[in-house]
Amino acid sequence: xxxxxxxxxxxxxxxxSGTMASLVQVRDERAGAGAGVILHPQGLVLTSAxxxxxxxxxxxxxxxxxxxxxxxxxxxxxxxxLLDVEAGDLPAIELGDSQSLAPGAWVMALGHPWGVPGGxxxxxxxxxxxxxxEAPPRAGELSWIAVSAHLRPxxxxxxxxxxxxxxxGINTMMAGPNVGLAVPVEDVKGYLHDVLxxxxxxxxxxxxx
Amino acid sequence: MxxxxxxxxxxxxxxxxxxxxxxxxxxxRRRIPASGVAWKDKGIVxxxxxxxxxxxxxxxxxxxxxxxxxxLVGRDPSTDLAVLRLKxxxxxxxxxxxxxxxxxxxxVLAVGxxxxxxxxxxGVISAMGDxxxxxxxxxxxxxxxxxxxMYPGFSGGALLGVDKRVIGINxxxxxxxxxxxxxxxxxxxxxxxxxxxxxxRRGYLGVSAQPARLPKDHAQLLGQETGLLxxxxxxxxxxxxxxxxxxxxxLSLDELPLRHLDDLLxxxxxxxxxKAEITFLRGGExxxxxxxxxxxx
Numbered sequence: 224x225x226x227x228x229x230x231x232x233x234x235x236x237x238x239x240s241g242t243m244a245s246l247v248q249v250r251d252e253r254a255g256a257g258a259g260v261i262l263h264p265q266g267l268v269l270t271s272a273x274x275x276x277x278x279x280x281x282x283x284x285x286x287x288x289x290x291x292x293x294x295x296x297x298x299x300x301x302x303x304x305l306l307d308v309e310a311g312d313l314p315a316i317e318l319g320d321s322q323s324l325a326p327g328a329w330v331m332a333l334g335h336p337w338g339v340p341g342g343x344x345x346x347x348x349x350x351x352x353x354x355x356x357e358a359p360p361r362a363g364e365l366s367w368i369a370v371s372a373h374l375r376p377x378x379x380x381x382x383x384x385x386x387x388x389x390x391x392g393i394n395t396m397m398a399g400p401n402v403g404l405a406v407p408v409e410d411v412k413g414y415l416h417d418v419l420x421x422x423x424x425x426x427x428x429x430x431x432x
Numbered sequence: 433m434x435x436x437x438x439x440x441x442x443x444x445x446x447x448x449x450x451x452x453x454x455x456x457x458x459x460x461r462r463r464i465p466a467s468g469v470a471w472k473d474k475g476i477v478x479x480x481x482x483x484x485x486x487x488x489x490x491x492x493x494x495x496x497x498x499x500x501x502x503x504l505v506g507r508d509p510s511t512d513l514a515v516l517r518l519k520x521x522x523x524x525x526x527x528x529x530x531x532x533x534x535x536x537x538x539x540v541l542a543v544g545x546x547x548x549x550x551x552x553x554x555g556v557i558s559a560m561g562d563x564x565x566x567x568x569x570x571x572x573x574x575x576x577x578x579x580x581x582m583y584p585g586f587s588g589g590a591l592l593g594v595d596k597r598v599i600g601i602n603x604x605x606x607x608x609x610x611x612x613x614x615x616x617x618x619x620x621x622x623x624x625x626x627x628x629x630x631x632x633r634r635g636y637l638g639v640s641a642q643p644a645r646l647p648k649d650h651a652q653l654l655g656q657e658t659g660l661l662x663x664x665x666x667x668x669x670x671x672x673x674x675x676x677x678x679x680x681x682x683l684s685l686d687e688l689p690l691r692h693l694d695d696l697l698x699x700x701x702x703x704x705x706x707k708a709e710i711t712f713l714r715g716g717e718x719x720x721x722x723x724x725x726x727x728x729x
Contacts, residue, residue: 232535236536331556341559
């Protein structure tokens with residue numbers, strides 16, 4: 224029995240179950256659901272801007288609750304949106320560092336691909352760059368994280384995590400059949416400052432730094 | 433660090449190598465050959481139904497390129513499984529494992545033999561769930577989805593766990609665009625049926641039905657909100673012989689609640705030719721009858 228593979232599997236399953244706790248469903252009045260991730264125990268949820276095109280938003284938690292959500296900010300340019308739900312003690316994800324993410328590093332993407340709850344896919348980082356041949360350019364020369372993972376409708380807004388289960392990106396789209404694109408977490412941090420302002424961010428500082 | 437990667441690569445290659453003798457190429461359609469896996473019984477090969485398009489002149493090719501003639505034992509389009517028997521030959525049976533041996537996030541390897549040599553791709557278990565029904569009505573014991581890339585001809589191949597055992601048979605045809613694996617338990621059940629009967633026997637009642645809301649009192653008493661209203665009853669069917677009538681609302685079959693059409697389909701699945709106790713609502717009264725089920729052609 225190859226013990227390294229067994230150990231690796233246990234580690235991967237732990238990353239998945241840890242990340243799964245912070246994974247949410249984001250629904251509007253349209254059919255289908257996108258994904259989102261809990262950033263703060265008191266109800267801050269991050270998702271992709273393209274996931275929330277409707278008005279009546281609900282966030283589905285892993286414990287089965289579905290809560291109405293308020294939009295704190297929505298940036299189509301960054302393809303990020305920040306939601307607020309009335310809840311406490313939610314399992315927030317730990318933020319990682321996308322700037323030191325090296326090509327070849329192991330990452331996992333969670334979401335609800337084709338409506339399958341908690342669907343997980345894994346791959347390696349292809350690169351973190353503003354200029355990728357098949358990727359659409361982002362506003363303001365912002366970077367993408369390109370990964371060899373198959374993102375599907377329903378993965379959008381969900382977490383891309385590193386080997387330790389830390390958030391490194393937000394699943395956004397595919398570029399061609401085999402390259403997944405995610406918004407880097409560094410961009411998320413900047414976005415949080417923009418939306419919440421430094422004062423509020425400090426109050427919720429535990430998650431930022 | 434590189435030691436770990438070397439070890440990892442060698443471990444992965446060892447998993448594929450262990451399964452290699454049991455993975456075969458199947459030529460039973462034009463152009464792209466497909467894959468198959470040696471079952472526990474001698475000379476029995478599991479394949480994907482959609483890749484077996486001819487019933488005569490089926491060829492099975494082993495690891496060394498040797499060719500055997502094979503006959504089709506039977507097929508079950510509803511689960512996309514087919515069972516072949518080598519006319520004169522034996523294969524090394526694969527080691528089969530239940531889906532309970534893996535979790536979401538675990539590494540898995542999909543192997544196939546669309547060409548002469550074995551091919552493998554790496555992925556993780558994406559999602560697992562309870563039993564489900566395929567679009568064609570087949571019952572599958574566990575929902576098992578992976579993110580492995582299914583190359584052409586990979587259907588009918590094996591999904592391998594890191595313990596070198598086969599978790600199930602891969603198919604890309606059941607649900608488009610999704611890599612699904614039929615778990616060993618489903619393969620075992622369907623294969624046993626096909627070996628015994630040459631087909632999947634499914635129970636037949638001879639009705640069409642639709643879900644209907646139950647009156648409040650009955651709903652509370654029975655603990656179910658809906659039953660199945662009979663919209664038509666075939667003449668001379670098991671339903672008629674058992675005394676069921678148009679307008680009856682079926683409530684349960686052998687104490688399995690019938691809330692949706694799916695419930696009836698799955699209750700009938702394993703009961704071909706057997707007697708079943710059916711309770712129903714007629715004229716505001718709960719009645720029950722013993723019905724001898726037929727077999728669906």
